[in-house]
Amino acid sequence: MPKPKVAFYWCASCGGCEEAIVDLNEDILKVVELVDIVFWPCAMDFKYDDVRKMKDNEITVAFINGAIRTDEQEEMANLLRKKAQIVVAFGSCSHLGGIPGLANFWDRETIFESSYGKGCPSVDNPDGIVPQTVSKVPEGELTLPAFHNTVKSLDQVIDVDYYIPGCAPPPYLTMKAIVAILSGELPEKGAILAPEKTLCDECSLNDSKPEKISIKEIKRISEVISDPEKCFLAEGVICMGPVTRSGCSEEGDGKCISANMPCRGCFGPPPEVKDVGGKMISALASIVGLEGEENMSEEDVEKLINQIVDPAGYFYRFSLPTSLLRRKRMSNPAKEDRYNG
Amino acid sequence: MNPKSVIFCCSWSSYPGLQLSESLYEDPGKQNNIIISMCSGRVSAELILEAFNNDAWGVMVASCPNEKCEHDANYKTRRRIILLQKMLEQFGIKPERIKLEWIDKGEAAKLKLAIDDFSNELRKMGPVLSIN
The missing domain is CATH 3.40.50.700 (NADH:ubiquinone oxidoreductase-like, 20kDa subunit)
Incomplete structure (x- = not known):
């Protein structure tokens, strides 16, 4: 055979x-x-x-x-x-x-501008030459694949x-x-061949998680020396574990977690989560500034939330094209631009 | 063109008053889709994103004012909406397209005014840019 x-x-x-x-x-x-x-x-x-x-x-x-x-x-x-x-x-x-997929915060025109145009300080391109799908040279025609918006x-x-x-x-x-x-033992079509629980469900740092988490200050991982035995969220570091599928390591514990790094969400959402960013917003909003919330003014809340520097980039690091909103709305993303050959 | 908006009302505070307010039922263009939620705390960010995914021009959440929500969820709603506004801006969607209004029991007139104001603001802004 x-x-x-x-x-x-x-x-x-x-x-x-x-x-x-x-x-x-x-x-x-x-x-x-x-x-x-x-x-x-x-x-x-x-x-x-x-x-x-x-x-x-x-x-x-x-x-x-x-x-x-x-x-x-x-x-x-x-x-x-x-x-x-x-x-x-x-x-x-x-x-x-x-x-x-994070490139969906821009479009072809802005990407080409930053790669080949004045937007890129290390590029010397006074004639503004950009890749074309078809270029005529004495020997004939040279082609490049078209770059989608x-x-x-x-x-x-x-x-x-x-x-x-x-x-x-x-x-x-x-x-x-x-x-x-x-072996022909195939699951239903469309199946994601990984466990269905969230990473948090499987995380060994769960034992260190307090009954109620209240984040007073959001910290970026580069700003702290994190305790390898402590839940990242309890330390104020955003970890995507609550909205991410487990299975990145056979032993159960997340690969990044075992390396003392918060989960970044590469396994995508578990079945019950429709939109990673939306779910993460709901999860974070419940624990950021929870303690003393009734005494906080609108400005206090804004100040606290603004510590999350790049929410869309952080939450959709791996999933922007398949998120509910899929891409940034640009002034005219569908237009035919000068880079489209 | 009539603005297409989604208004989430709390089943226990803002919605009962709304039911009593006849004028609100005169919504000939059906431009305001009113959805009753068990609590503003139940209006997840995913639900709001879903509205934008279905071509809503804007979303309003009517929540109980400070100290009035029986579940203390309105504070979480406030934080959720502020974070969502910040994120939507990165998608090129104006934060003003999401509005949180504090509406207590018996404030149907205030709610109606808020909806009207919101509709007018949305009319000025027009629909969200299409991505297709």
Whole structure:
């Protein structure tokens, strides 16, 4: 019997998800024994045409990481969808939009201006040359993929069967998913292949959490030497544990928490949370300035809340494109600008 | 164009008065969608974001004044709304599109005025910019 065929592809990502595959260590040899890797641009020499030449549904499973930022990524996502029976959104960026999704606080024009224009102090570009989708040179035409105004998650572009969350996904979840797919023991379509409880539920620092938390002052992690035995929220440091799915570490405790860092939310929301930012606002508003709340003036409250410097960036660090509001409203985001070829 | 707004009213303080106020039921354009909540504390930030996701021009929360909320939730509501306003600004949505009003029992006239003022402000601002 021929081996099942597996493809890996990266879109707008940092390469960490590719590392996460390599982090399977010796287990990757077991995977290679069981499957044929037919496409993995980061690690092996395949061409897009190799995929184009495949029959529809020829690939058993395609793991796609990264958000969708350019035409090329959208085209490859569509191609892999056609050629694969199962598509897995692998990692925070394809699952939720991820760090590249934070670009949705700007649009193409403002991003190009800060990268190639006067907005970038280290760029010397007196002629204001910016990338074009088509450039004519004596030898012919050079092309670049078009750069979208808005970053999207994978399921905003193609139909996705399963999700493996995390920045990057922990190897134990990846291995579990591969085993489930190869043995045909698949959960319901659309399932997120990770536990459903929140990180707070599983956190060992819970024992240190007081009955009632009241934050008098918000502190950034860089401003404190945090006690590794103490709940971050009780110390006034914003931790995304209350609104984030657990599972980043097999042992239960969060990976970042074990490194004495607050949870940043890369696993995305548990099933009952619709919008991470909204939920986090509700959670924080209940504990910030709780003690003596009846004696606080409007100005006192504003002063306290203003200590949260960048709420949208902090709460939607990994999920802006899939949040309820999806992106910043710009003066005219849909307009065709001079960078659109 | 009539502004599209969502008004959350407390079931125990502002809403009973509103029911008694005939004039409020004369809302021909149905521009104000009034939703009764068990307490302003129950109006989560997610609910307000959902309203904006459904093309609301603005959202008003009518909450019991200081010391009047039986659950002490109005203080939390105040903090929630201030934080939400700050966050919405980062999305290019004016903080003035969310309004918290302290309305006690028997203050239907004040609530009606507040809704009218809010509608007028929203009319001046127009709809939230589209992202599509």
